[in-house]
Amino acid sequence: xxxxxxxxxxxxxxxxxxxxxxxxxxxxxxxxxxxxxxxxxxxxxxxxxxxxxxxxxxxxxxxxxxxxxxxxxxxxxxxxxxxxxxxxxxxxxxxxxxxxxxxxxxxxxxxxxxxxxxxxxxxxxxxxxxxxxxxxxxxxxxxxxxxxxxxxxxxxxxxxxxxxxxxxxxxxxxxxxxxxxxxxxxxxxxxxxxxxxxxxxxxxxxxxxxxxxxxxxxxxxxxxxxxxxxxxxxxxxxxxxxxxxxxxxxxxxxxxxxxxxxxxxxxxxxxxxxxxxxxxxxxxxxxxxxxxxxxxxxxxxxxxxxxxxxxxxxxxxxxxxxxxxxxxxxxxxxxxxxxxxxxxxxxxxxxxxxxxxxxxxxxxxxxxxxxxxxxxxxxxxxxxxxxxxxxxxxxxxxxxxxxxxxxxxxxxxxxxxxxxxxxxxxxxxxxxxxxxxxxxxxxxxxxxxxxxxxxxxxxxxxxxxxxxxxxxxxxxxxxxxxxxxxxxxxxxxxxxxxxxxxxxxxxxxxxxxxxxxxxxxxxxxxxxxxxxxxxxxxxxxxxxxxxxxxxxxxxxxxxxxxxxxxxxxxxxxxxxxxxxxxxxxxxxxxxxxxxxxxxxxxxxxxxxxxxxxxxxxxxxxxxxxxxxxxxxxxxxxxxxxxxxxxxxxxxxxxxxx
Amino acid sequence: xxxxxxxxxxxxxxxxxxxxxxxxxxxxxxxxxxxxxxxxxxxxxxxxxxxxxxxxxxxxxxxxxxxxxxxxxxxxxxxxxxxxxxxxxxxxxxxxxxxxxxxxxxxxxxxxxxxxxxxxxxxxxxxxxxxxxxxxxxxxxxxxxxxxxxxxxxxxx
Numbered sequence: 001x002x003x004x005x006x007x008x009x010x011x012x013x014x015x016x017x018x019x020x021x022x023x024x025x026x027x028x029x030x031x032x033x034x035x036x037x038x039x040x041x042x043x044x045x046x047x048x049x050x051x052x053x054x055x056x057x058x059x060x061x062x063x064x065x066x067x068x069x070x071x072x073x074x075x076x077x078x079x080x081x082x083x084x085x086x087x088x089x090x091x092x093x094x095x096x097x098x099x100x101x102x103x104x105x106x107x108x109x110x111x112x113x114x115x116x117x118x119x120x121x122x123x124x125x126x127x128x129x130x131x132x133x134x135x136x137x138x139x140x141x142x143x144x145x146x147x148x149x150x151x152x153x154x155x156x157x158x159x160x161x162x163x164x165x166x167x168x169x170x171x172x173x174x175x176x177x178x179x180x181x182x183x184x185x186x187x188x189x190x191x192x193x194x195x196x197x198x199x200x201x202x203x204x205x206x207x208x209x210x211x212x213x214x215x216x217x218x219x220x221x222x223x224x225x226x227x228x229x230x231x232x233x234x235x236x237x238x239x240x241x242x243x244x245x246x247x248x249x250x251x252x253x254x255x256x257x258x259x260x261x262x263x264x265x266x267x268x269x270x271x272x273x274x275x276x277x278x279x280x281x282x283x284x285x286x287x288x289x290x291x292x293x294x295x296x297x298x299x300x301x302x303x304x305x306x307x308x309x310x311x312x313x314x315x316x317x318x319x320x321x322x323x324x325x326x327x328x329x330x331x332x333x334x335x336x337x338x339x340x341x342x343x344x345x346x347x348x349x350x351x352x353x354x355x356x357x358x359x360x361x362x363x364x365x366x367x368x369x370x371x372x373x374x375x376x377x378x379x380x381x382x383x384x385x386x387x388x389x390x391x392x393x394x395x396x397x398x399x400x401x402x403x404x405x406x407x408x409x410x411x412x413x414x415x416x417x418x419x420x421x422x423x424x425x426x427x428x429x430x431x432x433x434x435x436x437x438x439x440x441x442x443x444x445x446x447x448x449x450x451x452x453x454x455x456x457x458x459x460x461x462x463x464x465x466x467x468x469x470x471x472x473x474x475x476x477x478x479x480x481x482x483x484x485x486x487x488x489x490x491x492x493x494x495x496x497x498x499x500x501x502x503x504x505x506x507x508x509x510x511x512x513x514x515x516x517x518x519x520x521x522x523x524x525x526x527x528x529x530x531x532x533x534x535x536x537x538x539x540x541x542x543x544x545x546x547x548x549x550x551x552x553x554x555x556x557x558x559x560x561x562x563x564x565x566x567x568x569x570x571x572x573x574x575x576x577x578x579x580x581x582x583x584x585x586x587x588x589x590x591x592x593x594x595x596x597x598x599x600x601x602x603x604x605x606x607x608x609x610x611x612x613x614x615x616x617x618x619x620x621x622x623x624x625x626x627x628x629x630x631x632x633x634x635x636x637x638x639x640x641x642x643x644x645x646x647x648x649x650x651x652x653x654x655x656x657x
Numbered sequence: 658x659x660x661x662x663x664x665x666x667x668x669x670x671x672x673x674x675x676x677x678x679x680x681x682x683x684x685x686x687x688x689x690x691x692x693x694x695x696x697x698x699x700x701x702x703x704x705x706x707x708x709x710x711x712x713x714x715x716x717x718x719x720x721x722x723x724x725x726x727x728x729x730x731x732x733x734x735x736x737x738x739x740x741x742x743x744x745x746x747x748x749x750x751x752x753x754x755x756x757x758x759x760x761x762x763x764x765x766x767x768x769x770x771x772x773x774x775x776x777x778x779x780x781x782x783x784x785x786x787x788x789x790x791x792x793x794x795x796x797x798x799x800x801x802x803x804x805x806x807x808x809x810x811x812x813x814x
Contacts, residue, residue: 252806268811519809
């Protein structure tokens with residue numbers, strides 16, 4: 001423990017710029033100088049180990065003078081552009097110069113200026129403001145795992161930069177905005193849009209991937225202005241991925257704001273809710289119950305999925321599922337679809353086996369955890385799937401299921417690594433769900449887990465890494481289709497924000513209802529559009545990939561005539577004459593409690609009780625088709641991110657491939 | 658008053674009565690009859706030197722000698738019905754207010770061509786359409802159909 005940490009525990013606030021609790025110690029800003037008894041000079045407390053019997057003085061004239069001196073040096077080359085700086089109001093340098101700085105400076109020469117660097121479409125740089133704390137450099141190398149940023153030059157010529165003219169190619173690059181103590185690195189999409197004191201913060205959940213990162217949605221009036229991470233040690237620590245941070249401009253584009261009906265001429269016409277619901281109710285009674293199909297989208301909350309399932313069940317159909325879960329999802333044994341190790345538990349693992357998953361694009365925060373473990377504990381990573389760029393050392397074992405078979409049979413060199421591991425961790429990607437031989441793959445993986453003793457009372461190392469925010473809740477609620485190919489024979493399809501179902505498979509004469517918030521792929525096939533609210537505008541429960549239920553909170557009002565998803569289905573059920581028995585969020589949640597009580601236990605991870613051993617034996621044959629990539633483009637995975645301009649820029653300039 | 662009559666008689670003698678009346682009308686003396694302020698300026702003009710005319714048609718007079726010091730420069734506005742001090746362009750402002758002895762025509766040569774803006778009079782009270790409203794102002798014409806989100810356009814379907 002360092003002196004600074006000891007002082008923090010004792011409740012003394014020591015100013016600092018370069019020190020960050022999640023990064024290595026640099027000790028180069030000198031702001032944390034304190035006086036230590038019997039030491040001739042003030043010492044940098046962030047780098048000095050605390051020793052027993054040490055007498056630390058933090059408010060003596062010597063310490064005060066040292067801080068004032070350091071602050072004067074820092075402000076020497078810092079521009080006086082706080083009034084036009086986006087960091088203004090949440091700037092460490094501003095705050096600390098008020099609290100610890102001197103009230104005058106002696107600097108009369110001209111200030112140094114530094115050329116701005118181009119770090120891509122997300123991070124704006126004003127390098128003259130940089131105080132060379134090197135937090136961003138350490139973040140990039142240690143946590144993001146890219147060697148893009150570095151320190152160039154010496155003395156007053158010292159500057160942060162990419163060594164050659166290049167962009168910062170990390171999916172976590174937005175976090176350097178948060179850790180930068182001054183306004184040198186700021187958010188490019190947010191530049192000059194708002195002041196931080198005008199914003200209203202709403203603590204919510206990210207839905208762009210299955211991690212469920214905790215976020216704060218900063219809004220001004222009816223507009224989402226920016227998204228910041230919220231501290232949650234179990235899920236995202238204090239980072240979020242770039243997709244989470246910057247997709248919010250998609251919430252303002254391509255929104256569905258009126259119910260619309262496609263006329264005989266193929267054009268959409270805006271209608272009233274009453275007419276729209278009447279049309280849907282009429283059509284749903286004209287088809288056979290077995291021809292009714294409901295698909296929940298990847299951004300659906302548990303409440304609306306519950307309502308959709310209840311409504312379609314009342315109409316006599318049980319063909320309702322959530323996209324991404326594949327044709328025959330296993331919803332019976334919860335350990336078969338959640339991350340049993342838990343995200344924070346990944347840090348205890350010493351060997352990873354990634355099966356058909358590229359966590360870097362599927363769940364960037366999980367990938368950051370794996371990287372943290374690899375860095376801290378030298379954990380070994382074996383990877384089965386198409387060649388990919390994980391930002392840590394890994395062994396590419398193979399591309400297809402036959403490699404798994406070899407590992408299971410002990411013929412592969414990696415199987416001995418797994419067997420010798422103390423806490424082996426196997427992560428299967430949710431892309432496997434779409435394969436026809438998924439049961440066979442899971443049974444092979446279970447054999448590997450068995451031989452590696454990955455599932456023990458004190459350690460559960462058999463995981464599934466989901467792709468979408470809605471997946472886990474859908475399986476918890478039992479959204480399982482009766483048959484895997486019900487869509488081909490359907491006459492009435494209810495797409496609740498489902499844009500990634502295979503729209504070509506929908507028969508020509510089928511009546512398609514699209515309920516969603518964005519004019520994405522689904523609307524082009526829809527016969528009727530029911531506008532709903534996005535996750536930032538409604539209260540909803542989401543279960544993340546480790547089985548932790550969390551709720552979103554409305555941050556901004558919804559657009560136009562849109563309504564909450566579950567309310568639309570509730571209203572439709574009444575018009576259709578099969579009224580659902582809940583009128584409020586509390587009522588629908590108590591209905592959810594009877595189906596999946598864990599959904600009501602918010603912010604608390606509910607581990608699976610039964611392990612895979614209860615599963616019936618699979619007699620499926622494994623195919624030799626190699627694993628595919630589940631997420632082609634990290635920046636554009638759902639209807640909101642596809643509508644976002646910033647994400648489009650990112651995928652144009654940053655996506656490899 | 659004597660000088661007024663004298664100059665009027667002189668003008669009638671020179672130009673004849675008909676053209677004298679026409680000139681009176683063109684110069685705005687008939688409207689001046691109802692506007693004492695303008696009338697006084699007109700009377701003041703007699704015998705004064707016309708120093709210059711700006712691009713709006715405002716005439717700048719100076720009379721040294723028998724006028725009180727500080728009242729020896731004045732302007733006759735081009736607009737005879739609606740005139741106010743903001744109609745004086747900046748190049749003449751200095752001369753008119755004794756800030757400088759350079760006339761507006763001389764100062765106009767110093768005007769930067771690259772970024773100098775055209776002078777606009779203050780139209781406050783003349784109607785909202787004449788007044789600048791910032792982007793967020795409810796009277797800004799751009800404000801009215803401003804939406805915080807961009808709806809999906811079904812015509813593209």
